Amino acid sequence: MRYAAIMNDRYRAAARSGIGAVMGSKMLKAIVVKGTNDIEVADIEAYMEYVKRWHEKMLSHPFTPNRVKYGTTNLIELMQKIGRLPTYNLRQGIFNDYYKIGGETIYRKYLIKPVADFACLQRCGRYTAVYNEPYRCMGGGPEYETLCSLGSRCGISNIEAILYGNWLCNNLGLDSISAGGTISWAMECYELGLISRDELDGLDLRFGNEEAMIELLIKIAYRKGIGNLLAEGSWRAAKKIGRGTERYVMHVKGQEIASQEPRAQKSMGLAAATAARGADHLYGFPVLDEVGFEEEIKERFGSQYLPEIANKLNPRYKGYMVKECEDYMVVIESVGVCKYGTQIPPVFYYDDIVDALRVTCGMDVNVKRLKLIGERIVNLNRAFNVREGISRKDDSLPERLTKVPAPIGPAKGHVVELDQMLDEYYRCRGWNLKTGKPTYEKLVSLGLKDIAEDLLKRGLLVRKASGG
Template sequence: MKGYTGKILFVNLSNGTMKEHKLSEEVYENYLSGVGLGAYVLYHTIPAYADPLGPDNVLGLVSGLLTGTGSVMTGRWMAVCKSPLTGGWGDANCGGTFSPAIKQCGYDGIFFKGISEKPVYLYVDNKGPQIKDASHVWGKDTVEAEEILEKENWVRKKPCIALIGQAGENCSLISGIVNDRGRIAARSGVGAVMGSKRLKAVVLAGSKAISCEDPQGIRSISKEYSEKVRKQNMPGIIGGSVLPMMGKVVMGGKNVSAVDGIMSAMMMKRWGTPVNNTMGVVSGDSPLKNWAGSVEDYDKSYYKNLNPDNIINREFQKYHCYSCVVGCGGICNIDDIGDGKMKHTHKPEYETCCAFGGLLMNKDLNMIFYINEILNRAGMDSISAGATAAFAIECYENGILAKTDTDGLELTWGNSEAIIKLIEKMIAREGLGNILADGVKVASAKIGKGSQRYAVHAGGQEPGMHDSRFDPMLGVHYSVEPTPGRHTIGSSQAYNIYQLWQKVTWAPKVIKYPKDEEYVPSDEEALKAVANSCYKQLYDGSGGCYFAAAMGVQHWKLFEMLNAVTGWNKSPDEYMEIGKRMQSLRQSFNIKHGVDPKSYKMADRMAGIPPLKAGPLKGRTVLIDDMMRLYWKNMGWDEATGVPLTNPEDGKVSLYEGGF
């Protein structure tokens, strides 16, 4: 095999049976691995209208086609399932060290069906898979449980472990799956699906080789990219205080041009994703005060505390995911925060800093460190948790929630103590936390009283911390993706950095254009969004990193790496067709399960309806209905309904039909 193992493992937790299945090369040529393989398997195995928390739902943990082949920046894995949060396709992307471990056990993916009678975990080594009792770690947080399971199963090599915390055990619809003591596949409610199956963990300790068609070719490509990244270093005299000024430059720009993304390497190496903490507030990229505020509300007296220098001052160790040469992560000391019991935490990402910073009008950085660690330990998505807290605060502010509803918490903007207690209640499903633990759509339906107007989501999923009124193409992806509300799919900024037109014949070329053109629905803008979607599927199917992709196709050579690993010798256009096929199958999954694509349209507030009255996005409105229709048209789906005109799996018989 060329990069892939050609096998997947099925585990039926209801009866304890396990089966290996071999796959043809045609499956990989059609869908790669990763998210594409997951879509192929789940489309054929999950019955229409299956209960996402029932035995018929399938949870898959899948590795990328390029992972472990010597390719650089390809260490990501994905959890896939029918999402209990949106009712349609669900996936969550994660870094760390777990992705190669899947393939070292001899599989491209491990898929779970059924519900165990008691808590269990799956252990796999070179001898094969075993289901083991997990009662002794059920109820423990992800760090405690990982340490116990690691010690129990460390024989010849350190095992790699993916597991859930208390949020997943309690089936919170905004819970995720954690590895490496804090890297989390956070979105789509994948942790709730794992918890519903009483599957605490997956422990992998295999050491099988991973093949590659052209090892020398992949080494050469990886070396070229790695050397470019190593040369990108931020001058020591430049500190985080310059970032708000950069935000002002972006805010004031009337024109947009293509950008050489390799320059981002120096900032990611220095600060990681918190580089956007203050820059995004000033530019308008960061949603503030539950998407109803601006930098005039969250001014310098607030955002200065989120200067990324203040974050890396606590960093004592850089963190690299598998095969990464950037190292945007880090481990930070927090033993002087709270009761001192939590000593370290993964450096909080920008998304967490914004969700528990400007979105809540909070300026207490120590609270963000503390929240980051308790969410990682509980396995709860920080984006959705922060957005849900913002919803609750606005409901409280407007009299929809009273103190009698909040268990006495004073839910006011920036009240750190109350926000921490609220998050703890959400994790434990106590009081109001039980209502909020399933995100804003479910909470607003239960609370009623007009609270829906403060529930900011797309198709049931809270959006990433990037404002669609700042970049309308973000709004398109928030609204048309088979898993909605996701900020990592694409945007105008991403398209201008990918520079796909250098290699893809149909991708519109960008030289320079007025920023205002991004707000006008057009076939060209829609085609850019389609290109984003197709490319995203390709690097998710390969195990690729978004931040590598954002350095541009001229630097991180995904198409060339795929050919070196597989020997397929396909053109970039042919690979983009694979990406389109993957995207269409994910959308077809939604149609099979009764999802109306129009129901995924983002909340009015995200589209600037009504528009903001102050700040850099003052008066901006996104014509999202027209933009959605043009995206569907250019994707080759029905322009009026969003239904694919051709289902890639129509009429095909799969070995998965009839169950595991």
């Protein structure tokens, strides 16, 4: 199926963009990595000192205790508070029964223990259990994204059904975000009369029908009945069905939008539109304006952009913010540091990464060089997509988010001003405003002349940042 995940460490999923399907298409069952050499640290004494400093900085941050206690599950409560909890296929960002599926409920009733990746002090992973039938299960998770995707997004408030759905996704190897996004799309189309009950194998697929959601997860995994179509994802399924169902697909570049209601946080809407692999909330991960890290925003981006840049409902300067966040996040991905601690909470920044690379790897690199590397990675990603036909027209969001005002909550009356933010983003990147493509000069300046020449020969590149 299209959105199959690569499972690792039993309960962790590399799930988005269907890379599990790619792995399966190659008849590849598993990848086993076993080291034979020692790991050498450039300066072990300095390294241990930096480990101590990093731990102290994280432990002293007010954000950390709740991250240890709840993991990402209490983001349900936070997103509800700011009106950013996708509900009923992103019709709105408020779910009346949010407290039934939130972090406190899981902590009190279902948590067995927090789980950490190797040597991590945050322990944001969860290990949970449901002891009652019909949803008896035990395993890793859930994360916020799954709680929302199989919960509020589908109008489901039975936490035990959601935990069972999480268990199914892990055991069947499904991307829970795309699974929930596809099911919630089908739910809305069913309620609107665009998909019939007969087409759904007799399922009464109303919002809130937990039994139907569970049955669909199994059907999707095994491509049985309607599951064969829904295993293609909502974008492809809607193209096949037609009848106006396309209007209700919440996607970017064919991938279901994650559990982020962008009308309540404009930067996240822009980040979803510009992400290299479709709707990917982690590519730029611009969460600093989400809960008001104003001092860190000032430190990272400059006081001249305040207060607008720190206001999640104000589109101004979000192009600059997303550009800077993307550049930093691809560096973080490259060095293998977690996004928690580097972006939320925003404790560590480029200078800390420079020090970490020096004492660990012996690399002589400075902040300016790291920023250049980040910008080069993003431009290389974009160049790849340009070769495959991606341009500004694809940096889009569903009309529900750009033309239909949020109906309730703190973001009531707001839409995502995408074109305004895209213009600013492209200017900050030095890309062509009309096409959204990197220019020849930009790629050359980043040491990507061979890529620029290739795209120029293909007729896919312009030399100027503005104009045709």
